[in-house]
Amino acid sequence: MKQCFFTQNNIKYVDYKDVDILKKFLNPHGRVMARKRTGVSSGHQRQLALAVKRARFMGMLPFVSR
Amino acid sequence: MKTTEHKETGAAMHVYEVGYLIVPTVSEDKVADEVSAIHTMLEGAHASIIAEEFPKAMPLAYTMERTHETKKQKFNEAYFGWVKFEMPVASINDIDQSLVKRSNILRHLITKTVRENTVYSTRLAEELAEKAGEAADAAAGETPSEEVGAKKEMDKSIDALVIG
Known part of the structure; x- marks a missing residue:
């Protein structure tokens, strides 16, 4: 069973400016990967989705790619 | 993300963060003026x-468009900067409105956040630097303990001399 990346690294709040971390959880099309694949806890997955949406709005991440 | 009360006025306070994109048409030496304008705006509130x-220049992940004075503009890069601050909950809307009015700000995002550093990459660097500092302190600490040992031996020998 996979461990939550954010819990392991003691990350309480997922920040939209942490683009390198957010990119780990995107597929080649720029979509957020499912919890089933990432193993992230439900709370952190919700924070992750919000952070990705904020980063997209600020032009740090693409809405779609490829 | 708790709301606190101001010590004097009793107004509800919250920690916010404003992330903003400055248009690339602003020259690098004029970026500081935009930042100081945001500062005065915040201080006023x-x-x-x-x-x-x-703000640092960065390429955008997609082309951003806006209509400025009836002209359509497209941007593929911008200066991104952010500021974290604590302010009364009631005045955050004014900040939002005044940021919308600034023509050199392409986009802005106001988020509720916490006082602590939330950027993991910088936090990790800080923690590593702290650990390195502690290790250096521990290494430096060995010399004083040796000194203490030498001092004790000296005291003993002095005692022996005095008693003798």
């Missing part, structure tokens, strides 16, 4: 600044 990052 009784905000206390906690942390900030000076």
Whole structure:
């Protein structure tokens, strides 16, 4: 069973400016990967989705790619 | 993300963060003027600044468009900066409105956040630096303990001399 990346690294709040971390959880099309694949806890997955949406709005991440 | 009360006025306070994109048409030496304008805006709204990052030029992940004075503009790069501050909940809307009015700001995002550093990459660097500092202190600490040992031996020998 996979461990939550954010819990392991003691990350309480997922920040939209942490683009390198957010990119780990995107597929080649720029979509957020499912919890089933990432193993992230439900709370952190919700924070992750919000952070990705904020980063997209600020032009740090693409809405779609490829 | 708790709301606190102001010590004097009793107004509800919250920690916010404003991330902003400055248009690339602004020259690099004029970026500081935009930042100082944001600072004065915040100070006017009784905000206390906690942390900030000076705007840096970055490529955008997609082309952003806006209509400015009836002309359509397209941008593929911008200066991104952010500022974290604590301010009364009631005045955050004014900040939002005044940021919308600034023509050199392409986009901005106001988020509720916490006082602590939330950027993991910088936090990790800080923690590593702290650990390195502690290790250096521990290494430096060995010499004083040796000194203490030498001092004790000296005391013993002095005692032996005095008693003798």
